[in-house]
Amino acid sequence: MTGGGLAAARSRWRAVSAYDVRGRLLALPAWVRLLLLVALIAFVYGLPYMTIPVLDTPGSNFATVLFFPVGMYVLCAVGLDLAVGRAGIVNFGFAGFFALGAYTMAWLATKHGVDFYATLPIAAVVGALAALILGVATLRLRGDYLAIVTLAFGLIVVAIINNTSALGGINGISGVPHPGPLLGLSFGTFDAAPYDILLFTIIILVIFAIMRLFNSRVGRAWSAIRQDEDVAELMGVPTFRFKVAALVLGGAIGGLAGSTYAAQAIYVSPDQFDVTLSVLFVSAVVLGGAGNLFGVIVGAIVIAYLPERFRGFEDLRILVFSAVLTLMMIARPQGLIPRRRHGVRRPGSRATSDPLPLAGQPPVSAVERGSAMLDGPSEPGGGL
Amino acid sequence: MSALYHQFAAFTISGLTVGAIYALLASGYTIVYRILGLFNFAHGGVFMVGTFIALFVARGMNTNPSVASSALIGIVAMVVAAAAATTVLSVGLEFSIFRPIRIRQGGGLPALVAGLGAISVLQEIFAKWQGHYPVRVPQAVGSSTVTTIFHGDLHVSQLVVFVGAMATLILLQRYVALARTGRALRAAGQDAKTAALMGINVERVVIVSFVIAGLTAGVAATLSNIYLGSTWYFEGFSLGIKGFTAALLGGMGSIGGAIAGGLVLGLAESYGAAVFGVEWQDVIAFAALVLVLLIRPRGIVGERMATVRA
Numbered sequence: 306m307t308g309g310g311l312a313a314a315r316s317r318w319r320a321v322s323a324y325d326v327r328g329r330l331l332a333l334p335a336w337v338r339l340l341l342l343v344a345l346i347a348f349v350y351g352l353p354y355m356t357i358p359v360l361d362t363p364g365s366n367f368a369t370v371l372f373f374p375v376g377m378y379v380l381c382a383v384g385l386d387l388a389v390g391r392a393g394i395v396n397f398g399f400a401g402f403f404a405l406g407a408y409t410m411a412w413l414a415t416k417h418g419v420d421f422y423a424t425l426p427i428a429a430v431v432g433a434l435a436a437l438i439l440g441v442a443t444l445r446l447r448g449d450y451l452a453i454v455t456l457a458f459g460l461i462v463v464a465i466i467n468n469t470s471a472l473g474g475i476n477g478i479s480g481v482p483h484p485g486p487l488l489g490l491s492f493g494t495f496d497a498a499p500y501d502i503l504l505f506t507i508i509i510l511v512i513f514a515i516m517r518l519f520n521s522r523v524g525r526a527w528s529a530i531r532q533d534e535d536v537a538e539l540m541g542v543p544t545f546r547f548k549v550a551a552l553v554l555g556g557a558i559g560g561l562a563g564s565t566y567a568a569q570a571i572y573v574s575p576d577q578f579d580v581t582l583s584v585l586f587v588s589a590v591v592l593g594g595a596g597n598l599f600g601v602i603v604g605a606i607v608i609a610y611l612p613e614r615f616r617g618f619e620d621l622r623i624l625v626f627s628a629v630l631t632l633m634m635i636a637r638p639q640g641l642i643p644r645r646r647h648g649v650r651r652p653g654s655r656a657t658s659d660p661l662p663l664a665g666q667p668p669v670s671a672v673e674r675g676s677a678m679l680d681g682p683s684e685p686g687g688g689l
Numbered sequence: 690m691s692a693l694y695h696q697f698a699a700f701t702i703s704g705l706t707v708g709a710i711y712a713l714l715a716s717g718y719t720i721v722y723r724i725l726g727l728f729n730f731a732h733g734g735v736f737m738v739g740t741f742i743a744l745f746v747a748r749g750m751n752t753n754p755s756v757a758s759s760a761l762i763g764i765v766a767m768v769v770a771a772a773a774a775t776t777v778l779s780v781g782l783e784f785s786i787f788r789p790i791r792i793r794q795g796g797g798l799p800a801l802v803a804g805l806g807a808i809s810v811l812q813e814i815f816a817k818w819q820g821h822y823p824v825r826v827p828q829a830v831g832s833s834t835v836t837t838i839f840h841g842d843l844h845v846s847q848l849v850v851f852v853g854a855m856a857t858l859i860l861l862q863r864y865v866a867l868a869r870t871g872r873a874l875r876a877a878g879q880d881a882k883t884a885a886l887m888g889i890n891v892e893r894v895v896i897v898s899f900v901i902a903g904l905t906a907g908v909a910a911t912l913s914n915i916y917l918g919s920t921w922y923f924e925g926f927s928l929g930i931k932g933f934t935a936a937l938l939g940g941m942g943s944i945g946g947a948i949a950g951g952l953v954l955g956l957a958e959s960y961g962a963a964v965f966g967v968e969w970q971d972v973i974a975f976a977a978l979v980l981v982l983l984i985r986p987r988g989i990v991g992e993r994m995a996t997v998r999a
Contacts, residue, residue, distance in 0.1 A: 442979065450941075452728070453728075453934065454979055456930070457975030458975075461971075461976065464968075464972045465972065468972075580930075587802065621813075623813050624809075624814065627806045627810045630802065630809075631786060631806030634790060634800075634802050635785075638800075
């Protein structure tokens, strides 16, 4: 599919509806797509160094906002979506992984002088281990019960940190050292731009790895579990193991995000990782469209960026933000950019005059209800 | 440990009192869940609004807590006003948020997030209006001791809260079990489609469930004001999450489960605080939830839901 087939490419472009952005993108020749991708990545990397009047955040430094909350929310939402969107586990404790990562970094760096780059993988492992314990202990529970147990997990992590004097208790740990210089980037206290570059690189690598994973046996297993766990199990998919895997991978990403956060923020304390943060992560995933990587990223950016953009309103911003979130859920319950293939309900298939869901469907599978009931056979080539 | 040993009765009494409030809150979550399979996170916010309405009434009435008749009139007025407000709010949320999402077939997760958005909106409104710090509630009942059980003092407020909550819950349980509407409620909870085919107006039943949730939230709000003596904008989230935990602990969907879950959670917290210290109270509460669910995945009493669920 090189430039030679321009006429063919044009006819493919025409064949796709203008509303089907993804389809239109796929209809482009490969080199154009690559060019667009490079341009997008260049734009993203350039963002911390630019001042764009409309995008800029009055009241807070734009480069800092890009690091936290925007970049962090994107990374965490991508990690969380592995559980929520792929394996169908609603995880309300993701901030727990984030906190563990941040505290791993803070504790190892301040008490034992371990280098930032050495701590990154350790923090990821800590997050993964926590997720493994959480998963093995609780994944036998049904979806909606599980959601609350994960919420409890997040609360327990924060409460334990609060009550552990070795971790600074409610006072937290301050004086977390910055990362050493890397590839010409030097990490200081005031300029957040180098941290943005570091974080964006991590995000891009994670997204790349995840996309590779989605196209593999693991990805197909998750897809099968999400559509119908029982059928997947009957077809020989070890559903429990794959669900734990989704949670563990998400935990590792959360740990990674947390440790990077701690290195920039210098100071970590338990109240930075309360339930609200977990709830906002879930909101980002659901708002963007669980199970759609691009949607989840957009959702995270919206959730993180909007409150910063409207800092002018100060105390009203959370109120406005919550109201907007609620209205968005009413207007577009399937998310801003719904899951493709199985998640999107066809317009004609809406059940009329029956606003009631089948009672007894747990929320997690209720999210999948559209896919389970209304869509046709499972995806082609889904054999595992 | 010795604190628990020496004051076992006192810890039991306070655990049961708090547990009764948890149980009332749990019943509000459970009744909506039974019909819709919905985790109504906005319920905590509804409860919080109720506590403030009860607070305003208490301020306005200025009753004399040491005179029984005056105190009783005060309590009744608070319950009526708070329950009226919470019921209107609860049903209002159903009409404005949950029903539109159901009509769009949004499923449980968007409804859950919308509920979280709603509780956040309510919290922000009251944080702005009433401040970010706990507000003291005028004393509604006397602080005298009714009786002493095994060296544990039983205060009037504890007796009022426990009896009030249990009476409400037993009334509710009897209503669901015996009344015609209660039967419709159970039928719709089992199978909404079949219930509709049998001539039950399921949408009306849904509204009834939100009305019940609102009423119990109003009673719970008054009782929690009486017992805790203060409220603030975050009351709905902090107590709501406990009520929720209690509902899960007992088994979603059943009033009996809400009672059992609430009391067990209250006792576990109280005993746990006595042994490990108050700062570990929340950890103990949630650890208790995880432990119980590991042994009995559908809660202590078991879930009331006839539909076979994946």
